[in-house]
Amino acid sequence: MGAAGPFAGSGKAPGPPMDRDEVDRALARLGAEYEAIETSLLALQDHAGRRLLEGAELTGVTKDRWAATEQSITVLWGYFEAYSSALTSARELRARRRWSSREDLVELTDRLRGASVTVANPTAQLTSSITGPAKLSEQFSLEELVARMNDLYARSLDMVVTADAVWSALPARIDLLSAELQRTRSLAHSVGVRPGEHPSGDELESITHELTTLRAQVISDPMAFWRPAPGSSAPGGGRPDTDRYDRSARALQDIRGEIDAVLRVRQDSEERLIRLRDVLSRADRTLTAARSARGEVLAKIAASEVPAVSGPATALQERLATAAEYRRHSQWHRLSPLLELLEREAEDELLRARESLTAVTAPLAVRAELRGRLDAYKAKVARHGFAEDPLLIERYDAARRMLWSAPCDLRVAEHAVLRYQQAAAEALTQREPGPSGPTDRGGY
Known part of the structure; x- marks a missing residue:
């Protein structure tokens, strides 16, 4: 033109x-x-x-x-x-x-x-x-x-x-976003999100400056914010360039999400702290049970590698105390990320304690399985009339002594149970002879 x-x-x-x-x-x-x-x-x-x-x-x-x-x-x-x-x-x-x-x-x-x-x-x-x-x-x-x-x-x-199209579109949208920005800044201030104290507070100041600058530039130089439509020769063919406005709007939306999260923390922080204490207490009780079980395993099971059990999560307890301190002083912007981190780590701690208990008590579980298998075979041979069989009595007594003595050597005890199973299987096979008759291979 x-x-x-x-x-x-x-x-x-x-x-x-x-x-x-x-x-x-x-x-x-x-x-x-x-x-x-x-x-x-x-x-x-x-x-x-x-x-x-x-x-x-x-x-x-x-x-x-x-x-x-x-x-x-x-x-x-x-x-x-x-x-x-x-x-x-x-x-x-x-x-x-x-x-x-x-x-x-x-x-x-x-x-x-x-x-x-x-x-x-x-x-x-x-x-x-x-x-x-x-x-x-x-x-x-x-x-x-x-x-x-x-x-x-x-x-x-x-x-x-x-x-006219730029002036009709952008300043009004900038004014609406600025009003939303002021409301967000007020909320942020109420939960301690302030410039120099929290990154979101600094970001809010940056968005405020950007919107002020953008509005002044749009008013004085609207043609710099116009994108002509490719190939269009009609007057006013194109649209306002809203890239800078859109970036500010997205940034404000992200910060508003953070502020909302902090506000939720202010509302339910006490309940979340109680849940955290409960999870850490369960983790401590589980670790205590694991330590007790480890002593029992070392006393009752021979020739078995028993993993060590760690101590209580004192570092988590200290950070939980810090979180409670933040709540007492209404430092919600600091409490919010700390609670989220503690909740994840507390669940991990409880899972680790349960895994430790499982690993420590594994030998006792193996012994219990062998005892159950031995008694099950004894009941089976008794139903078939072999309760007084001398060989079976001898092998049962040998396996039972090993499983009910302390310390118990699980490898030797398992071998004794297998010998009893084999003898029982042979006895049951002799009871039912025939080329096509069923053969008990030791399963139950």
Whole structure:
């Protein structure tokens, strides 16, 4: 967009004289063009975006483009006045006689089709030629003048509509986000999230500065925040550039989520601290049981590797005390992340204690399984009438002594149980002879 440069008329002859009907049709067409151009110019003159541009303290791209657009609008009005004067003069010439003479028709043809409109060169004082001064005037036909006015109008309107679209979209959205920012800052202050004390407090200050700067830049230089639509030639084709606004909005949304989390901590911190104490207490009781079980295993199971059992989670207990201190002093912004970390670590501690208890008591579980298996086979052979079998009695007594003595060697005891199983299986097989009869291989 900008002021029109010097455009010379086409210079071609208007052609053969028009007849009266052609003259009347041409005047009607040019009159309609006149009315359309006048309506458009008045609408441009009253456009809200134009009034805002005239009253704003512009900077940057918008300042330069508005200066060019103002010159274009001035040129446009000059062209319109010349067009109006030429059209009025042609109408007056046609109105002299009902039946225009040939001389009148020749003159009307020249005025309506030829380069008969003289317009002062709007850039004559701003330009110079290597060979001499710039031309002070230009010659146009009425049709050329209409085309030139349409072009200047489209470019001027594009500037006005674009600036108005940015001003209509961004400042209002920035104001709404700023109001939300103030509410968030108030909430943040109430829970101790302040600049210099918490990263989110510093971020809120940064967003405040960004929105203030962004609004001032949008007001003074709206054209810097416009993205033209690719391939669009329509005035105002495109959309406002909201990237900086969107970044601030996302950052504020993230911080609001953090503040909401802190507010929830303020509401349910006591209950969460109670749950944490309970989880750590269960972990301590489980570790105590594991230590007790380890002593029992070492006393009752021989030749077995028993893992060591760690002590209580004193570090977690100390940090839990710190969390309680934060709560007493209403330091919610510090309590929130500490509680989340403690909850994860406390669950891990309870799981570790349970795994330790399981690992320590594994030999006792193996011994209990062997005892159960031995008694189950004894009951089975008794049902089949082999309760008094000497070999079975001997092997059962040997396995039982090993399993019920302390310390118990699990490897030797397991071998004794297997010998009893084999003897029982052989006895049951002899009871039911036959090539296709079932054979008990020691399963139960």
